[in-house]
Amino acid sequence: MKLAEALIMRSDCQKRIAQLKSRLLANARVQENEAPAERPEDLIKELELVSEQLVDLVKRINRTNSTTEFSKGKSIADVLAQRDVLVVQRQVYVELAATAAFRQDRFTRSEVKYISTINVTETQKRADELSRNYRELDARVQEVNWQTELLD
Numbered sequence: 001m002k003l004a005e006a007l008i009m010r011s012d013c014q015k016r017i018a019q020l021k022s023r024l025l026a027n028a029r030v031q032e033n034e035a036p037a038e039r040p041e042d043l044i045k046e047l048e049l050v051s052e053q054l055v056d057l058v059k060r061i062n063r064t065n066s067t068t069e070f071s072k073g074k075s076i077a078d079v080l081a082q083r084d085v086l087v088v089q090r091q092v093y094v095e096l097a098a099t100a101a102f103r104q105d106r107f108t109r110s111e112v113k114y115i116s117t118i119n120v121t122e123t124q125k126r127a128d129e130l131s132r133n134y135r136e137l138d139a140r141v142q143e144v145n146w147q148t149e150l151l152d
Contacts, residue, residue, distance in 0.1 A: 001149070001150045002145070002146055002147070002148065002149060002150065003061065003064050003065075003068075003076075003144075003145045003146075003148040003149070003150050004142065004145035004146045004148075005150070006057055006060060006061050006064075006150045007061065007145060009053075009057055010054065010057045010058060010061060013050055013053055013054040013057065014054065016050050017047065017050055017051065017054065020043055020046055020047045020050065021047075023038055023043055024040055024043045024044065024047070027039075027040050027043065028040060060150050060151055060152065061150070062077070063151045064076070064148060064149075064150050064151045065077040065080060067151065068144070068148050070140075070141075070144055076141070076144060076145075076148070079137065079140075079141060080141065082137065083134060083137050083138060083141065086130055086133055086134040086137065087134060089130050090127055090130035090131055090134065093123055093124070093126050093127035093130060094124075094127045096118065096123050097120050097123040097124040097127060100116040100117070100118050100120045100123065101116070101120045
């Protein structure tokens with residue numbers, strides 16, 4: 001199985017667990033003398049099974065990511081950490097630019113006037129650059145994921 005397939009399966013397990021949780025909560029209490037739409041015991045058994053599958057997938061994905069070389073001297077795990085930081089950095093620059101660009105209209109000269117302390121255009125350009133770097137890196141990660149065999 002390819003790493004990309006395992007990632008899809010991991011996502012499916014996570015969604016399935018969320019669905020099971022919702023169904024469990026919906027059937028956890030019923031009115032007296034009523035029966036639940038689904039048996040919570042059956043849902044719990046399914047939850048445990050899907051959870052075990054998820055643990056196995058996550059272990060194998062992590063093992064594969066940490067031992068597979070992405071580029072010279074960098075594992076997939078190293079690059080994923082870098083990609084995650086790009087997301088955080090980008091968000092900071094986007095919020096910084098939005099905050100600095102906010103205009104507050106004054107109706108009288110006695111109202112406090114606010115000015116930007118940063119170059120909004122340059123800050124937005126940096127956010128755009130980080131977005132581009134993320135997209136390019138993510139595309140390369142996806143390519144490697146489809147070429148890499150999942151480890152046991």
